[in-house]
Amino acid sequence: MAAWQDNLRVVLVAARNSLNIGAAARAMYNFGFRDLRLVRPYVEAFQNARSAAGAAEVLRQAQVTGDMAAALGGAELVVACSGLERRKQRHVQRQLPAGAAALRAHLAERKAALVFGSEKSGLTREDLTFCDWVTTIPTSAECPSMNLGQAVAVCCYEIAANARPVPQLKTPASVSAADRERILQMLLPVLAESGFLREDGVETQTMTLRRFVNRLRLAPEDARMLQGILRQLHWKLRQPRPDS
Amino acid sequence: MAAWQDNLRVVLVAARNSLNIGAAARAMYNFGFRDLRLVRPYVEAFQNARSAAGAAEVLRQAQVTGDMAAALGGAELVVACSGLERRKQRHVQRQLPAGAAALRAHLAERKAALVFGSEKSGLTREDLTFCDWVTTIPTSAECPSMNLGQAVAVCCYEIAANARPVPQLKTPASVSAADRERILQMLLPVLAESGFLREDGVETQTMTLRRFVNRLRLAPEDARMLQGILRQLHWKLRQPRPDS
Incomplete structure (x- = not known):
């Protein structure tokens, strides 16, 4: 095959x-x-x-x-x-x-x-x-x-x-659905921690954000960078504030 | 529609x-x-x-x-x-x-x-x-x-x-499947009467003849003529021979 x-x-x-x-x-x-x-x-x-x-x-x-x-x-x-x-x-x-x-x-x-x-x-x-x-x-x-x-x-x-000649695909590689979902799952707690997410509409907001991540069509290297950023943000947001 | x-x-x-x-x-x-x-x-x-x-x-x-x-x-x-x-x-x-x-x-x-x-x-x-x-x-x-x-x-x-532009059909009109079958059913007794059909393989010969009639792609006027011919042949073949 x-x-x-x-x-x-x-x-x-x-x-x-x-x-x-x-x-x-x-x-x-x-x-x-x-x-x-x-x-x-x-x-x-x-x-x-x-x-x-x-x-x-x-x-x-x-x-x-x-x-x-x-x-x-x-x-x-x-x-x-x-x-x-x-x-x-x-x-x-x-x-x-x-x-x-x-x-x-x-x-x-x-x-x-x-x-x-x-x-x-x-x-x-x-x-x-x-x-x-x-x-x-x-x-x-x-x-x-x-x-x-x-x-x-x-x-x-x-x-x-579809026997027509297959057009050569020249679009850049993008990360898999699993990688995109991983990014979303890193993004959500960051946004929750940040107070961006309203508690009364988490489901709707999650869907909106998933579409957002999908539309990014992240290249692998960009995805790695974004994950690094999110990891860092998450860590930072959970640190006790020195002044509070 | x-x-x-x-x-x-x-x-x-x-x-x-x-x-x-x-x-x-x-x-x-x-x-x-x-x-x-x-x-x-x-x-x-x-x-x-x-x-x-x-x-x-x-x-x-x-x-x-x-x-x-x-x-x-x-x-x-x-x-x-x-x-x-x-x-x-x-x-x-x-x-x-x-x-x-x-x-x-x-x-x-x-x-x-x-x-x-x-x-x-x-x-x-x-x-x-x-x-x-x-x-x-x-x-x-x-x-x-x-x-x-x-x-x-x-x-x-x-x-x-099939949204491609439909090519204009310029082939001549031909008679319907029902007309073709009618012609076959007129042809068979003629051939039987004529001794063309072998009695031991009528089914196979019928199929061969149906394909033959279909391949003719008869125009309506040709079909009418062929029917006239077959009708005439059938009548003729069933007449008692004067010399026998």
């Missing part, structure tokens, strides 16, 4: 239906992808999917994680597959096939994750804060919402079938 | 699984297609699919037929969706996206059918004799066979999402 296909991870968040999990795994395998992670799947659904036939290998290797951050570790680019939403979009949207082409270009050199929400409610606002941009499948206005397994199939098809 | 979308009919032959029938209907509706026909579905599967949620309108309007000819009537172009087969191919193969582009160009002006085989065994040799050409989804060699509902979704996506 070509190396670029190993660079794609498919992440299903809170999948509820074993048939959809099995169908997603089979569609991945149909198009040469193997790296599947499940964030908080309904336990029974995952067990049923594993015991079913089909893409047995993909499901056997699939990792289950308790949160998005653990599922995304190592991926430099995180793309959400989501319908167009009525609420004000904070993300860049790239419809297929353009979204697949951009993802494919990235996969030629680096790891990326493609994230799908649950059958019932899609991706939450918090899930979306982990994502760099959103790809949408151009569906009819009359029946816009796709079945999960079919959405995975269409995306995998479009990424794999 | 744009008129070209009304020109596509999806035909499922001998579908066995209600979830696949429902998934196919939903994927059609996701991409603006409504005309579904089912050839010899497993009765229970179709009833279960109808009672399920999802693309209720597509399923309510879906017609069930006993044979391929009835399902295809009115379609000028008949395309099979099928995997690459080991046995010698008699059909032109057009992989997606080229297959979808060719179909899309036809749909801009005229009706076409896209035919899928059963989950278990795909399209039979006889089913394929009704088809003008075959489109294949480019899947991995390790796991080439797709789930039926997912294959329908990928094809519908590719046909609908």
Whole structure:
């Protein structure tokens, strides 16, 4: 299998239906992808999917994680597959096939994750804060919402079938989702200590800050520097004030 | 809904699984297609699919037929969706996206059918004799066979999402699949009467002749003439010979 296909991870968040999990795994395998992670799947659904036939290998290797951050570790680019939403979009949207082409270009050199929400409610606002941009499948206005397994199939098809010459990726390297989350987790106590965070809206502020860190697209050396700064700030903020 | 979308009919032959029938209907509706026909579905599967949620309108309007000819009537172009087969191919193969582009160009002006085989065994040799050409989804060699509902979704996506400028279709009009089958059914007794058909291989010869008639791509006026000829031949062959 070509190396670029190993660079794609498919992440299903809170999948509820074993048939959809099995169908997603089979569609991945149909198009040469193997790296599947499940964030908080309904336990029974995952067990049923594993015991079913089909893409047995993909499901056997699939990792289950308790949160998005653990599922995304190592991926430099995180793309959400989501319908167009009525609420004000904070993300860049790239419809297929353009979204697949951009993802494919990235996969030629680096790891990326493609994230799908649950059958019932899609991706939450918090899930979306982990994502760099959103790809949408151009569906009819009359029946816009796709079945999960079919959405995975269409995306995998479009990424794999994208036979156009892959543009050389000249964007600078940036740190992985795990590194970005690490930076966020260093930033939060610093901001809490500093009094920047209001105690009554920590969740919302965390999401806002995650988007902020993601938008930085930090190069590895910049990330190292930022981590050094945060570590230092944290230490400093916790020191007793000489004058108080 | 744009008129070209009304020109596509999806035909499922001998579908066995209600979830696949429902998934196919939903994927059609996701991409603006409504005309579904089912050839010899497993009765229970179709009833279960109808009672399920999802693309209720597509399923309510879906017609069930006993044979391929009835399902295809009115379609000028008949395309099979099928995997690459080991046995010698008699059909032109057009992989997606080229297959979808060719179909899309036809749909801009005229009706076409896209035919899928059963989950278990795909399209039979006889089913394929009704088809003008075959489109294949480019899947991995390790796991080439797709789930039926997912294959329908990928094809519908590719046909609908095909935003490239539609080439103007300058090929001459040709008669519908129903007309071609009518011609075949006029030809067969003529050939039987003439002694051309061997009695021990009628089925194989019928398939060979159907392909032959399809390859003719008859214009309406030529079809009328051919029918006149066949009618005449048939009458003539059944007349008692004066000298015998």
